Amino acid sequence: MMEIVRMVVVAFLLISGVFFYVVGAIGLIRLPDVFCRMHATTKADTLGAGLVFTGLIIWQGFSFASLNIFVVLIFIWLTMPTAAHAIARSEFENHHRDEVEEGM
Amino acid sequence: MERNIRNGVITLFFTLFGFWFVLASTFSIAEVIIGVVASVLIVVYSFDLIFDKEETSGHSFRVLLRYFALFVVLVIEVIKANVAVVKIVLSPRISIKPGFRRIRQPLKRELNQALYGNSITLTPGTLAVTMSNDSIVVHGLTMENIDAIEGGPIQKAFLAIEQEDKR
Incomplete structure (x- = not known):
């Protein structure tokens, strides 16, 4: 019985993780400009990776392999927004410098 | 040796050793010895790189706990952000x-500034674009999303970290 519950949880996590990846991809196509597209891909892919890897960790049980997966997850969570920031910044510096509204 | 530098060295050593242990995946004596030697060498040789004067205090254990609290807040915000993105992307x-x-x-602190930028990118409807020492340019899907940053849970968690740092 426990085994079945575990499999159901793993399946749920994997499927919902893939769902967010798909939404990220659709957003990349549908949204209007570079910045909005970065919103879709960074956010959806971050949670997608989180769900898929959590599913894999539960599938593995508590072992060194699952700890390794957790380390990979932390790196993805750090690098994903950094990459988005680099892309957004280069686009901003080249084309959108005058559009900033002062809110300080 | 100053107290916070000593704390920093101890924390760094155990972090490195724990990381080694996760990657090594075994408990054999050879692995443990290699891990201890490697961690000590890294601490000794990168000492002056990692502990420059303003950065020292951040490595104490209490501050690490605050970072963990930040991580929990961040996970909640990431889930909220995704619900928002899904709504926008899938609407006709x-x-x-x-x-x-x-x-x-x-x-x-520079580390906090970098993490703050990343956190803004991961919270609902906002994207950190460029940043200086006292300001940050944010792109928002709507302007209300940008209003939500100031005084929001992420900013509170970061301010709590810096408070703990000063003690």
Whole structure:
């Protein structure tokens, strides 16, 4: 019985993780400009990776392999927004410098 | 040796050793010895790189706990952000009013500033674009998303970290 519950949880996590990846991809196509597209891909892919890897960790049980997966997850969570920031910044510096509204 | 530098060295050593242990995946004596030697060497040789004067205090254990609290807040915000993104992307007509705004940036330490930028990118409807010592330019899907940053849970968690740092 426990085994079945575990499999159901793993399946749920994997499927919902893939769902967010798909939404990220659709957003990349549908949204209007570079910045909005970065919103879709960074956010959806971050949670997608989180769900898929959590599913894999539960599938593995508590072992060194699952700890390794957790380390990979932390790196993805750090690098994903950094990459988005680099892309957004280069686009901003080249084309959108005058559009900033002062809110300080 | 100053107290906070000693704390920093101890924390760094155990972090490195723990990381080694996760990657090594075995408990054999040879692995443990290699891990201890490697961790000590890294601490000794990168000592002056990692512990420059302003950065020292951040490595104490209490501050690490605050970072963990930040991580929990961040996970909640990431889930909220995704619900928002899914709503926008899957709606038949996309209705957003994107724009940039420069807002105040209250953090002092460089590590915190970098993490703050990343966290803004991961929270609902906002994207950190460029940043200086006292301000940050944010792109928002709507301007209300940008309003939500100041005084929001992420900013509170970061301010708590810097408070703990000063003690």
